[in-house]
Amino acid sequence: LNKYGTYILDYLIDGTSITYLINVMDFNPPTISFEGIKSNYKIGERISLNASANDEISGNCEVYFTVKNANGQHKILKVGDEYKFEKVGNYSVTAYAYDELGNYGYKTYVIIVEE
Numbered sequence: 001l002n003k004y005g006t007y008i009l010d011y012l013i014d015g016t017s018i019t020y021l022i023n024v025m026d027f028n029p030p031t032i033s034f035e036g037i038k039s040n041y042k043i044g045e046r047i048s049l050n051a052s053a054n055d056e057i058s059g060n061c062e063v064y065f066t067v068k069n070a071n072g073q074h075k076i077l078k079v080g081d082e083y084k085f086e087k088v089g090n091y092s093v094t095a096y097a098y099d100e101l102g103n104y105g106y107k108t109y110v111i112i113v114e115e
Helices: none
Strands: 003-014 017-024 031-034 038-041 046-048 051-055 064-070 072-076 080-082 087-096 104-115
Touching: 031 087, 031 104, 051 064, 051 087
Parallel strands: 038 104
Antiparallel strands: 003 017, 031 051, 046 080, 064 072, 064 087, 087 104
């Protein structure tokens, strides 16, 4: 069974009917892969945020990002959005993905910004 849901199996053995209910559940989060992001940038440089997410049951999943800048402020972005580095320091880029059953995964990438 490769799709989540409830399946009914009916057996007839020696004149006796037996019914089994099988619930296939998905508790695994999507797997996220960053694409085209380097670990070092200069002030003023821009990145285009790209990542993909795949779930073994749901297939491809939508991805969203948060960028935590050197001051600790967060910005929410989506795939394809650009982000400009304006200060020296460490930035955390976190990609989040949800599948159709509400399982979520995330992956964080740390970027160092220098002058």
